[in-house]
Amino acid sequence: MPHTADPCGTPSPAEQDLAFRPSAVAPVAWSALAEALEAAGQAARVRGGEPDRPVTGAALDSRVVREGDLYVALPGARAHGASFARAAVDAGAAGVLTDAGGARILADLGLEGVPVLEVDSVRAAAGVAAARVYGGGADAGPVLLGVTGTNGKTTTSFLAASIVEALGGRSGIIGTILTRAGQREVPSTLTTPESTQLHALMALMREEGVDTAVMEVSSHAVEYRRIAGLRYAAAGFTNLTQDHLDLHGSMDAYLEAKLGLFHAERCDRAVITLDGGEGPRWGVAAASRAQAPVTTLALGPAAPHPGALEREAPDVRPDWAVTEMVPDGLGHRFTLTETATGRTLRASVGLPGRFNVANAALAVLLVLAAVGEERRDELAALLDVPAGEGPLAAAVPGRMEVVGREPDAVVDFAHNPDGMVQALRSLAEARAAAGRSGRTLLVVGAAGDRDAAKRPVMGRIAAEHADVVIITDDTPHSEDPAPIRAQVLEGARAEAARAAASGRHVVVEEYDDRAAAIRRAVELARPEDGILVAGRGHETEMDYDGTPVPLDDRVAVREALAEAARAGSDPVDGGKVHGS
Numbered sequence: 001m002p003h004t005a006d007p008c009g010t011p012s013p014a015e016q017d018l019a020f021r022p023s024a025v026a027p028v029a030w031s032a033l034a035e036a037l038e039a040a041g042q043a044a045r046v047r048g049g050e051p052d053r054p055v056t057g058a059a060l061d062s063r064v065v066r067e068g069d070l071y072v073a074l075p076g077a078r079a080h081g082a083s084f085a086r087a088a089v090d091a092g093a094a095g096v097l098t099d100a101g102g103a104r105i106l107a108d109l110g111l112e113g114v115p116v117l118e119v120d121s122v123r124a125a126a127g128v129a130a131a132r133v134y135g136g137g138a139d140a141g142p143v144l145l146g147v148t149g150t151n152g153k154t155t156t157s158f159l160a161a162s163i164v165e166a167l168g169g170r171s172g173i174i175g176t177i178l179t180r181a182g183q184r185e186v187p188s189t190l191t192t193p194e195s196t197q198l199h200a201l202m203a204l205m206r207e208e209g210v211d212t213a214v215m216e217v218s219s220h221a222v223e224y225r226r227i228a229g230l231r232y233a234a235a236g237f238t239n240l241t242q243d244h245l246d247l248h249g250s251m252d253a254y255l256e257a258k259l260g261l262f263h264a265e266r267c268d269r270a271v272i273t274l275d276g277g278e279g280p281r282w283g284v285a286a287a288s289r290a291q292a293p294v295t296t297l298a299l300g301p302a303a304p305h306p307g308a309l310e311r312e313a314p315d316v317r318p319d320w321a322v323t324e325m326v327p328d329g330l331g332h333r334f335t336l337t338e339t340a341t342g343r344t345l346r347a348s349v350g351l352p353g354r355f356n357v358a359n360a361a362l363a364v365l366l367v368l369a370a371v372g373e374e375r376r377d378e379l380a381a382l383l384d385v386p387a388g389e390g391p392l393a394a395a396v397p398g399r400m401e402v403v404g405r406e407p408d409a410v411v412d413f414a415h416n417p418d419g420m421v422q423a424l425r426s427l428a429e430a431r432a433a434a435g436r437s438g439r440t441l442l443v444v445g446a447a448g449d450r451d452a453a454k455r456p457v458m459g460r461i462a463a464e465h466a467d468v469v470i471i472t473d474d475t476p477h478s479e480d481p482a483p484i485r486a487q488v489l490e491g492a493r494a495e496a497a498r499a500a501a502s503g504r505h506v507v508v509e510e511y512d513d514r515a516a517a518i519r520r521a522v523e524l525a526r527p528e529d530g531i532l533v534a535g536r537g538h539e540t541e542m543d544y545d546g547t548p549v550p551l552d553d554r555v556a557v558r559e560a561l562a563e564a565a566r567a568g569s570d571p572v573d574g575g576k577v578h579g580s
C-alpha cells in the first residue's frame with residue numbers, strides 16, 4: 001500500500017513519490033514498453049538485453065527509485081540522470097530509459113550490461129513509458145481538467161474540484177498546495193509533478209474511484225514535457241503576466257510554453273480568459289494560437305482593466321462574458337452570459353477580490369466543457385445560491401485567506417508583480433465597498449533562485465499601492481537574502497520618493513526576520529486598516545540554503561494579533577534592519 005505522508009509536514013522526495021503511486025501495478029514486459037514507445041513515435045533502440053524482471057514502476061530520480069522501476073535518466077541542466085544510474089540500479093531499477101549520451105555514461109560507469117531503452121528525447125518518451133507502466137492510455141481516466149496561467153491556477157482548480165463534487169462526482173487535485181486522490185492527500189513540492197509521477201497518480205486516482213482530476217499545469221511542466229502522455233477534456237488559461245522569465249527568456253516564449261497545453265492532441269477544448277492579467281494582449285494571442293477548439297471568456301467588470309478588451313480588441317466576440325458583478329459579503333455575486341444564446345449562469349463566489357470572480361467563471365466553464373450541455377441546467381441550479389453557500393463558497397488555503405478582522409488581515413500567495421497588484425487592489429476595494437477608510441500595510445519579500453528582474457518591480461508596486469511597506473525575506477533558497485531585500489527595497493524606495501513628491505507619504509521598512517516584520521505590521525495597524533502578508537500563502541517553511549525555517553504566515557499573523565490585543569502596542573523586538 002502506498003503511504004500517505006503527514007499532510008502537515010513536508011514529505012521527503014521519496015515519501016512523496018511513494019504517496020503518488022498506486023497500490024497495484026500489473027508487471028509490464030520490456031518488449032511491451034518498446035512497442036508503446038514505437039507506437040507513440042518515440043522508437044527506442046534496445047540495448048543490454050532484457051531485464052531479469054518485469055517493470056512495475058517508473059522514476060525520474062535515482063533517489064526515489066524502487067524495486068522493479070524503469071529509471072528514466074534524462075539530460076538535465078546540471079547533470080545527466082545517467083550519472084546516478086549506479087544508485088538507481090542498487091535501489092532495484094529493472095532497466096533504464098535514456099538517450100545516446102546517457103548510454104555512453106552507463107558504459108563509462110561499467111553498467112553496459114544494464115537493460116536500456118535508448119530514445120532521442122527522454123522527456124517526451126518518459127510520459128509515454130510511464131503511461132504504459134501504470135496502465136493508462138490517454139483515455140484511461142480520470143477525466144482531466146487542466147489550468148494554466150501565471151496567476152489563479154490553484155484557486156481555479158480548487159473551485160473546479162468543488163463544482164465537480166457538488167455535481168456528485170469524485171474529484172482529485174494536483175497542484176501547488178496539495179495533491180489529493182480521493183481520501184489520500186499529500187502536500188506538494190512541485191506545482192505539476194514529474195511525468196512518471198503524474199501517470200502513477202492517474203493510476204492511484206483510478207484505484208481511489210476519482211472520476212475527474214483537476215490539475216495545475218505550470219509552464220515548467222509544459223517546457224519539461226511533464227504532461228507527455230496525458231490528454232485533457234478541457235484546459236483553461238487564466239492570464240499571462242511577468243514571471244519565470246529566467247526559464248523562458250521572453251513573454252512570447254512564456255506564452256509559447258503555455259500553449260503546449262492547448263495542442264490539439266493534448267486537449268479536447270481550450271477555455272481561454274481573454275482579458276485577465278495586464279490586458280487582453282496575451283489572452284487574445286492564446287485564443288488565436290491555441291490549436292484545440294477554443295471557448296473564450298471575457299471578464300467584463302471582473303477584468304483587472306475593465307473596457308480594455310473592447311478598446312484593444314474590438315473585433316473579438318467572446319463566447320462567454322461576465323456581464324454583472326456586485327459585492328456580496330467579502331466576495332461577489334456575478335452573472336455569466338453566453339453570447340450566442342443570451343443564456344445565463346448566476347453564481348456567488350466567497351473569496352475576496354474580483355480576480356476570484358475571474359477564477360470562478362473559468363472554473364465553471366471548465367466543468368461545463370467536461371460534463372457537457374446536458375448537465376447545464378443542473379449546474380446552473382447548483383451555482384445560483386446565496387453568498388456563502390454552494391460550490392464557489394469554498395476557501396483555498398493561503399489564497400486571500402482572511403486571518404483577522406479589524407484590522408482586516410489577509411494572507412495571500414501573491415508573489416509576482418500582477419498578483420501583488422490584484423491582491424492589494426482587492427483589499428482597497430473591499431474596504432471601499434464596506435464604506436471604510438484606512439491604510440494598507442504590506443509585508444512582502446521576494447524568493448531567491450527565481451526571476452530576479454521582478455524584485456524591484458514588486459517593490460515599486462508595493463509602495464504604489466500600500467501606505468506602509470515592510471520588506472522582509474521570502475524563501476531565499478540558495479541566495480543570500482540581504483541582496484534580495486535590497487533589490488525589492490530599491491523599487492520601493494524609488495516609488496516612495498516619487499509618491500512623496502506628490503504629497504503621499506509611504507513608510508518603507510526592512511526586517512530580516514519575517515515573523516518580526518509581521519509583528520511590526522500588526523503593531524502599526526489601526527482597526528480600520530488592512531494588512532496584507534504576501535508571497536507565501538499556505539507555505540509552512542522557509543528554505544535558507546537548505547535549512548528549513550518553520551514559519552506559517554497565517555499562524556504568525558494570528559499570534560501577532562492576539563499578542564497585540566493582550567499587550568497593547570509594545571515595540572517589536574528584534575530583526576529590524578532600517579526604516580524610512
Ligand SMILES: CC(=O)N[C@H]1[C@@H](OP(=O)(O)OP(=O)(O)OC[C@H]2O[C@@H](n3ccc(=O)[nH]c3=O)[C@H](O)[C@@H]2O)O[C@H](CO)[C@@H](O)[C@@H]1O[C@H](C)C(=O)N[C@@H](C)C(=O)N[C@H](CCC(=O)O)C(=O)O
Pocket residue numbers: 060061062063074075076077078079080081082084189190191192193194218219220221224
Ligand atoms: C529549474 C527546474 O525546473 N529544474 C527541473 C529540471 O532540473 P535539471 O534540468 O536542473 O535537472 P538536474 O539537476 O540537472 O538533474 C538531471 C536529472 O538527474 C536526476 N537526479 C539528480 C540528482 C540525483 O542524485 N539523482 C538523480 O536522479 C534529476 O531528478 C533529473 O531527472 O528537471 C528536473 C527533472 O524533470 C526537475 O525535477 C527540475 O525541477 C526542479 C525540482 C524544480 O524545482 N522546478 C521548479 C522551478 C518548477 O518546476 N516549478 C514549477 C512551478 C513554477 C511556478 O509556477 O512557480 C512546478 O511545476 O512546480
Ligand SMILES: Nc1ncnc2c1ncn2[C@@H]1O[C@H](COP(=O)(O)OP(=O)(O)OP(=O)(O)O)[C@@H](O)[C@H]1O
Pocket residue numbers: 149150151152153154155156176191216238239276277355356358359398399400412413414415418419420422423537
Ligand atoms: N485570476 C487572477 N489574476 C490575478 N491574480 C490572481 C488571480 N488569482 C489569484 N491571483 C493572485 O495570485 C496569487 C496566487 O493565486 P493562485 O495560487 O490561485 O495562483 P497560481 O497560478 O496557482 O500560482 P502559483 O502557481 O504560483 O501557485 C493569489 O494569492 C492572488 O494574489
